[in-house]
Amino acid sequence: MFKKILEMLNLNKSIAEKNLQLERINKQIQEKEDVIQATIHQARESVRQEAEHILREARREADASLAIAKGHLADIQTKMEQELRQSEGISAELESRQKALTKIEKTLAKTKSESLGIKNLLEKFPAAVKFEVIEEELAVLEESLGEGALKPIVELHLHHHDSKKLRQEMSGINKEIKALLKSYEERYTTKANKTIYHLMVIGLQAELQNILHTLSYTNLEKAVANASDLINKYQVICAGGNSQILPTITRFLSEIEPLFKNAILVEYQYFIQKEKEKEEQKLIREQMRQEAEEQRLLNEERKKIEQEELKYFKEMEKNKEVLSKETDPGKIAALEARLRELEEQVQRVEEQKEEITKRANGRAGYVYVISNLGSFGDRMFKIGMTRRLNPLDRIEELGDASVPFKFDIHAMVFSENAVQLEQDLHRILSDNRVNKVNLRKEFFYSDIEGLQATVEEIDPTVEFITTMVAQEYRQSQSMDLIEEQEMVEAV
Structure with a gap:
């Protein structure tokens, strides 16, 4: 009986202990559930905050894009208003010029009738015109022209004007041309022949200006050929005119042709200089491009060497760690030899890095x-x-x-x-x-x-x-x- 009572007491005690364990387990389960719930709450809160942040950033970027778009729209509207005003001004200008053209056409019509009347007057009554007065007026006009009637009225702006050296060279050629024109002018005794000579000189000078004005870096040969064609054209024209002055005209044209070609060569020096300047700029850009490429290759070489150096350092650290624990004399000697090799390789790498730095920063x-x-x-x-x-x-x-x-x-x-x-x-x-x-x-x-x-x-x-x-x-x-x-x- 006593034994059964003792067993029942032990059983009750075991049941009580099990209940205590069950309570502890329930408590741990509750604590874990609380932790899980807190983690879920924290995660939700973090996701909510991140979503709000993303939303704020999206709204800020949208506002910025909208502001930029409004600015572009304002610029476009401003440009449209400016172009509209310009078009209105052009229309007004066009209308004004149309009126001026109409006025000119009326004036020309009136002038035409007046010129026909003057023509009829001269034909019917030639004595009505006092040619002595005209000659006197022409003499006064010639005196007012300064350098004479042979000087071009309109001088084109040629490129040699922009260079002091080329201006001096062209001035020397112009002096030679002027001296040649003067020497041949004195050979004509009749007014008719002198007039023909003067008209030819004016034409030649105008043609030379045109040749110089159309000269470029790529058409020197064409310009020189045009000068020769010009001389040949005048030679042909003169051959069909007064045969008495043909020999003199021929000599004059043969002497002025090389001076014209020299003038072309002087003007061409400007284009040569400009081309050299362009090529020098290209050379500078090419050198900069080549230096940038070499700099890039040096940087790549530096990165490759640095990676190699890092590999050596890692192997050295690994070997030192093994060496600190090794007791075999043979293995210790092998490890020390390998470490010396790695140190020599690291030294060579350092020298290469110094050489790269010197190349990159120097000449x-x-x-x-x-x-x-x-x-x-x-x-x-x-x-x-x-x-x-x-x-x-x-x-x-x-x-x-x-x-x-x-x-x-x-x-x-x-x-x-x-x-x-x-x-x-x-x-x-x-x-x-x-x-x-x-x-x-x-x-x-x-x-x-x-x-x-x-x-x-x-x-x-x-x-x-x-x-x-x-x-x-x-x-x-x-x-x-x-x-x-x-x-x-x-x-």
Whole structure:
């Protein structure tokens, strides 16, 4: 009996403990549910706030876009009003000019009838006109013209007027022309012949102004040909006129033709100078583009080296960590040797980074002398400069699809001031420059020995290679020769 009572007490105690555990579990479940509910509430609140923020930003951007659109609309309305006012002004101007034209037409009609009346008067009563008075008036008029009746009334503004040097050169030519005109004027004794001469001079001067006015950088040959055609035209006209003055006129035209052509050449100097200025600006832009490209390549090289350096550092850290725990003497020696190799590689990387920095911030680089026998022959060379770490990359670019064969390198000179070295070589060889207008084309005529002497005079330490290998070109020639022989044998 006592044993059963004890079991019942133990059972009650176990039930009480289970109830306590159940209460604790229920309490933990309630706490977790509270945490979940709080998390859900917090998440909802966060989503709500984020949605409100996005909505506010969208409204702000919409307001900004609306303001910009309103501004554009206002600008368009303003421009439309301005154009409307301009069109109204043009219409008023057109109406005013139409009235003026009508008035002029009426005046011309009246003048025509008056001129016909004067013509009839002169035909019926020639004594009514006092020619002595007309001659006196013409003498006064000639005196008022200053430099004389031969001077053009309207002088076109030509380009040489904008240059002091060209003005002086043209002034010298004009003095020669004026002296020539004066010397031939004295050879005519009759008024009729002198009048013919004066009219011819006026026509020639007007034609010369037209030729100079239409001159441009691309039509020099046409302008010179026009001057010759002008002289020939006057020669033909004079040949059909007074035969007595034809020899004198012929000599005069043959002497004035070279002066006209000299005037054309002086005016053309303006266009040459302008073209040089344009090419210099292009050269500057090309240099800036090339420097930017080289800067980009240097930056890429720097990033590649920095990645390589980071890889070395990571391996060093890993090896140091392994070395600190290693006890095997052989493995320790191998790890230490590897660490020394990595340190040497890091040192080389640092040197490369310093070299890149020096290239990017300074004027250091390589000046190269190259040739392309198959493309340009044995007397044309290109002299350029590059800041590339590997200058051969630039030579490979130059030998791309734009030329049929690769370039041969005769000299590759490193200089702390490669820009100045290149300029010095270009200056020395300026008379041999192939393209004297476009200075971006860095090609020069020379024989290989003369070019070697020029380069070595500037830098005696240069290793200059005089041989033109032209491997692809010579192989192509050999293949052509073999094909020709095979064709001959086949025949």
